[in-house]
Amino acid sequence: MSDTSIIQIDTASSVAIYEQIANAIRAHLVAGRLQPGALLPPVRELALNLGVHHNTVAEAYRTLAREGWLDLRRKRGAVVLAREAPHATAAAERRFTRHLGELTAKALADGVSPATAARHLEAIAARLRNG
Amino acid sequence: MSDTSIIQIDTASSVAIYEQIANAIRAHLVAGRLQPGALLPPVRELALNLGVHHNTVAEAYRTLAREGWLDLRRKRGAVVLAREAPHATAAAERRFTRHLGELTAKALADGVSPATAARHLEAIAARLRNG
DNA sequence: GAAATTTGTATGTTTGTACTATACAAATAG
DNA sequence: CTATTTGTATAGTACAAACATACAAATTTC
Incomplete structure (x- = not known):
């Protein structure tokens, strides 16, 4: 993270700012x-x-700390922890697919072409497969 | 839609219910x-x-009506319109990729395996390519 | 054609929460 | 031991979501 924090906050979004930061x-x-x-x-x-x-x-930091990503201490700051992923629940996977469908639908509704959307989806999938 | 409205509302979500319905x-x-x-x-x-x-x-209906999807009239109800997608903006595409990355990250953090996530991403991509 | 019914709409209220301001507490440095 | 740098706690303000209730319009029914 260093300094070039490049976190884009969308003040027009209905998502809370602290959530955007945590995301x-x-x-x-x-x-x-x-x-x-x-x-x-x-x-x-x-x-x-x-x-x-x-x-x-x-x-936002507290949100991530609750998820096990960070250790927060006064004066020391926010330190990234070695965190092991929990076991996936069926609910988590369903949520993912549902949100994925809704997010893609929103993009298409906003005029993003199916080919472009597909390209982005495949790019992320490829990154996941390569590790 | 008929009746089996299969809309899952997540009361634990921070997303407003009317937005979940619209989505x-x-x-x-x-x-x-x-x-x-x-x-x-x-x-x-x-x-x-x-x-x-x-x-x-x-x-939720009004949200979709504002987007051009629905025509709302008293007594007649909510009728689906023939809607042409707007021209995509660069902002829309950036938003899509950003949210896509964050959504996938959340899924992995929740324990969904990279392979599973990749499979879902590719499935949607394939559907987009096939039309 | 009048009345009843079925639809979406408008208004007001409550409640939750995001964000901020400000003050506090703890831990390290000098 | 004091000062400084960090995260934390508390309180206030503003906004918006969800609901309750009442309204308005269009169709149906008689």
Whole structure:
């Protein structure tokens, strides 16, 4: 994460800002771009970068801490943990497919071509298969 | 849609119920399972099925009407329109890829295996390519 | 044609929560 | 031991979701 935090906040979105932040960081974590031991920026620093209140960032950090991704300590900061994925539930998989369908539908409704959408889907799938 | 409205509402989700309903119906529309001329159930009927207030369903219908999917008229009901997709913006495509990445990351974090996730992604991609 | 019924709509209220402001607490550094 | 840097707690404001209730319009029924 270092500093080029490149988290895009969409103020027009109905998704809460702290959730957007948590989602973005989680993506970095899952992708391995944030390794165990890494240190996230202090809540005030990231908040300044993003133009939000530091408590909003803190809420995102706490969300990820609850999921087992982070260890939060005063003065030390937010440290990435080695986290083992839980066993998948059937519900988690159903949620994924449902949201995937709805997200794709929204994209098509917004004019994204089926071919383009398919390309993006396949790109992510390929990345998953390659490890 | 007829009656087996198969809309799953997740009361634990942070997504508003009316949005969940709109998302689900939009997916049906984009997939062509709801053709122009089709009639959606009255707001009170669907609301009863889903266990929510009819105004909540009405808000979902209005959301879709604003997007050009539905024509709403008193006494006649909600009629599916023939809608042409708008021209895609770069923002729409970026939003899609970003959300796609975050959604997949969440699934992996919840224990869904990369292979399984990839399979679902490819399945939707294939459906898009085949038309 | 009048009345009843069936539809979506409008208005007001409550409740939850996102976000912020500000103050606090703890841990490290000097 | 003091100062500073971190996360945390508390309180306030604003907004919006969901509901209850009442309304309006269009069709059906008699």
